[in-house]
Amino acid sequence: MRADQRLFAPQAFGLRPSRPKAPLRVTNHAATTTTNCDWAAKLASQERRAKIDKAYFREGLLQEKVNGKGRCLTCERRCEIAEGGLGWCRTRQNEGGTLYTLIYGNVSSLSANPIEKKPLYHFYPGSVALTAGSWSCNFNCPWCQNWDISKSPPRPGRYTSPEDFIAETARRDCQGTSISFNEPTLSLEWSLDVFKLARQRGLYNTYVTNGYMTPEALELLIEAGLDAMNVDIKGDAAAVKKHCGTDVEKIWRNCREAKKAGVHIEVTTLVIPTVNDDEEVLQGIARRVREELGADTPWHCSGYYPAYKFTAPPTPLQTLERAHDIGGEEGLDFVYLGNVVGHRAESLACENTYCPGCGELLVRRWGLSVVRYRLKDNKCPRCRRTIPVIVGR
Ligand code: SF4
Ligand SMILES: [Zn+2]
Numbered sequence: 001m002r003a004d005q006r007l008f009a010p011q012a013f014g015l016r017p018s019r020p021k022a023p024l025r026v027t028n029h030a031a032t033t034t035t036n037c038d039w040a041a042k043l044a045s046q047e048r049r050a051k052i053d054k055a056y057f058r059e060g061l062l063q064e065k066v067n068g069k070g071r072c073l074t075c076e077r078r079c080e081i082a083e084g085g086l087g088w089c090r091t092r093q094n095e096g097g098t099l100y101t102l103i104y105g106n107v108s109s110l111s112a113n114p115i116e117k118k119p120l121y122h123f124y125p126g127s128v129a130l131t132a133g134s135w136s137c138n139f140n141c142p143w144c145q146n147w148d149i150s151k152s153p154p155r156p157g158r159y160t161s162p163e164d165f166i167a168e169t170a171r172r173d174c175q176g177t178s179i180s181f182n183e184p185t186l187s188l189e190w191s192l193d194v195f196k197l198a199r200q201r202g203l204y205n206t207y208v209t210n211g212y213m214t215p216e217a218l219e220l221l222i223e224a225g226l227d228a229m230n231v232d233i234k235g236d237a238a239a240v241k242k243h244c245g246t247d248v249e250k251i252w253r254n255c256r257e258a259k260k261a262g263v264h265i266e267v268t269t270l271v272i273p274t275v276n277d278d279e280e281v282l283q284g285i286a287r288r289v290r291e292e293l294g295a296d297t298p299w300h301c302s303g304y305y306p307a308y309k310f311t312a313p314p315t316p317l318q319t320l321e322r323a324h325d326i327g328g329e330e331g332l333d334f335v336y337l338g339n340v341v342g343h344r345a346e347s348l349a350c351e352n353t354y355c356p357g358c359g360e361l362l363v364r365r366w367g368l369s370v371v372r373y374r375l376k377d378n379k380c381p382r383c384r385r386t387i388p389v390i391v392g393r
Contacts, residue, residue: 055159058104058189060092062216070099075138075185075212076250089138090153091186104190107165108149108157109133109181112172114368118180118208119300119338121353122389123228123264125363126370129206130174132165133181134190139210140245141234143272143310150182151308162193169203176204176227185213192224199225206230210244211251218254228264228390230300231255233285235269235276243275256292264390265293268300268338271323273312282323286330295333296356296388302338324350357385 062073069080072092079087081094091103113131115124134157137150144150160168169177177198179191184207195205204227211231213221233251234240240248259265267289271277276285282301289299301323303315320337327335333356340350353363360382364372374381378389 053102053154053156056102056104056106056154057100060099060101061189061192061220062214063099065097070094070097072099073214074188074217076214076247077138077212078214089136089183089186091134091136101186101189102154103134103136103187105159105161106134106154106157107132107160108135108155110158110160110168112174113178115176115178115206116365116368116370118178118206118230118266119268119336120206120228120230120264120266121298121300121336121363121365122266122334123206124175124204124390124392125373127175127204128173129176129178129204130165130169130172131178131180132160133179133184134187135182136186137183137210138186138212138246139183141243142308143243143270143275143304143306143312144308145305146181147308162190162197165194166197166201166203169198169201174203176206178206178208180206180208183212184209185217188213188217188220192220195221195224195226204228210234210246211254212246213254215254215257218257222258222261222263226258226263228266229255229258230266230268232268232270233289235272236281236284239275239281252288252292259293259297266298266300267293268302269323270302270304271315271319272304272310273315273319275312277315277319277323279322279326282326283330286327286332286335290331295331297332298334298336299327299332300336300338301327303340305339353387353389355380355383355385355387358383362387363389 060072064071066080069082072079072081072087077088081087081099083094086093091101092099093102111131112128115127115129133149135149135152135154177194179187184191198205205225207226207229209229209231234244237248240246255265269285286299289297301320303320305314320340324335324337334353337350351365352361355362357380360380362374362380363370375387375389378386380387
């Protein structure tokens with residue numbers, strides 16, 4: 001997840017972020033200073049906490065029984081979870097042989113964001129998406145920019161029903177929804193309910209994701225009304241295995257399948273020194289975007305800043321410029337740089353969209369705003385080439 005995505009944390013709701021639960025320690029040691037009153041208060045608070053947590057419980061939609069355990073089929077980790085245990089991401093628990101999500105409607109962060117912030121540049125430009133995140137992740141990335149929520153087990157956020165969330169889109173004048181900030185796949189059940197309601201109201205639905213859902217989960221999302229995804233491709237197979245503990249091929253597969261099903265796809269690579277800044281690695285990603293998703297798929301190369309456990313220095317500007325050039329050399333029509341606001345915007349297509357046919361400026365962006373939009377009926381005003389930008393239903 002990327003640093004620039006999240007504006008409001010739990011404080012936005014007037015809540016203080018809660019600390020992870022500490023187990024209630026029971027002691028009969030004579031020297032204890034705990035009074036009955038303290039115990040009563042602690043127990044009452046535990047009960048309250050338990051009630052809050054139960055509000056987020058829902059039976060997991062994708063699961064099967066195997067070897068006396070529950071296997072979660074939400075993401076490609078496919079955890080086998082024993083009675084009482086948690087999955088790798090700690091958002092799924094086996095209770096009585098059934099797997100439950102612990103984060104249904106548990107919103108850690110909420111924000112009305114320009115769609116350009118996802119980033120999605122070729123999808124409803126200039127629109128605003130009400131964006132929610134929850135807790136935890138199914139990846140291990142040590143550079144996570146949103147580590148305060150993604151590396152945390154579920155904590156009490158603000159319970160937000162799908163109906164409340166959709167009502168909020170109207171209050172904030174949003175044209176669509178986005179589930180982001182932490183990995184949205186972990187909120188599969190809530191996402192499906194949100195997406196179905198959003199569709200009924202004529203809103204679009206988006207995911208900003210590491211793309212590691214199972215094909216079953218992806219199918220459910222598409223059926224429910226997923227319109228667009230920005231998917232992180234974090235490196236080649238070796239880097240993704242080493243740093244994230246996952247298989248990049250599953251992510252490419254999901255990009256291909258989603259695209260085939262009509263979901264708009266944009267790809268982001270956070271360019272990180274020593275992880276994926278090698279020319280061959282960047283060439284490999286750009287080539288696969290073109291071959292597997294099409295030359296007109298936007299590729300966003302973003303600048304990294306040290307965060308969480310990763311201390312490598314920020315991505316040098318020259319590296320990002322080289323990544324931009326590599327995208328073009330590999331035949332991609334639309335390569336954008338992120339986290340470098342205003343850079344070369346006057347002369348090169350770093351934030352702006354230029355016609356791949358004649359070079360005409362088509363969309364000028366500044367930061368997260370569209371400041372000039374020159375496409376008419378999706379056509380370049382100079383050479384009439386069709387530019388694939390989804391502008392609305
Ligand atoms: S969603 Fe969580 S519990 Fe389920 S397979 Fe993925 S990591 Fe495991
Ligand atoms: Zn043109």
